[in-house]
Amino acid sequence: MKYLLCVCLVSSFALFAQDVGDEEAMLLGYQVMAVQEALRFPEQPESLEAIKGLGLDSRYYVMVRGWLVQEIKLAESYRDRSDYTQDSQRQLDVEKRISALQKALRMIDLE
Numbered sequence: 392m393k394y395l396l397c398v399c400l401v402s403s404f405a406l407f408a409q410d411v412g413d414e415e416a417m418l419l420g421y422q423v424m425a426v427q428e429a430l431r432f433p434e435q436p437e438s439l440e441a442i443k444g445l446g447l448d449s450r451y452y453v454m455v456r457g458w459l460v461q462e463i464k465l466a467e468s469y470r471d472r473s474d475y476t477q478d479s480q481r482q483l484d485v486e487k488r489i490s491a492l493q494k495a496l497r498m499i500d501l502e
Contacts, residue, residue, distance in 0.1 A: 418449075426455060430462050433491035439498065446499030459496045463489060 422445045429438035446455035466489045469475050475482055 413438065422451075426458065430458065430492075433455075433462075433495055434487055439495055442495045443498055443502075446495075447502050452499060455499060459492055459499075463492045463496065466492060 425441040426445050427440040432438055433442075442455060442459070446459075447452050451481075455476075466485055469481075469485045473484060
């Protein structure tokens, strides 16, 4: 699903680039890629900055917010797995991820 989103975004950016110029479209592409990478490790401070950087732009807020909501739902679904209930380290990792994603969501919602 993430790859489909990226393909759709890249296609949209190609059309968008004709209107705003290649340089601005490239910058936006880099910001989207930074958010994608940030979602892999949302616990890191630089991840929050990447998410905040694009999420606070009103033009892309809905996209970033939707991305965060889906990542939270995905992480929460791990709570039903047997390796989650049987492994305390796994529980801690999943809960840290959920907490970091929720923090990022609040950060862009409240700004």
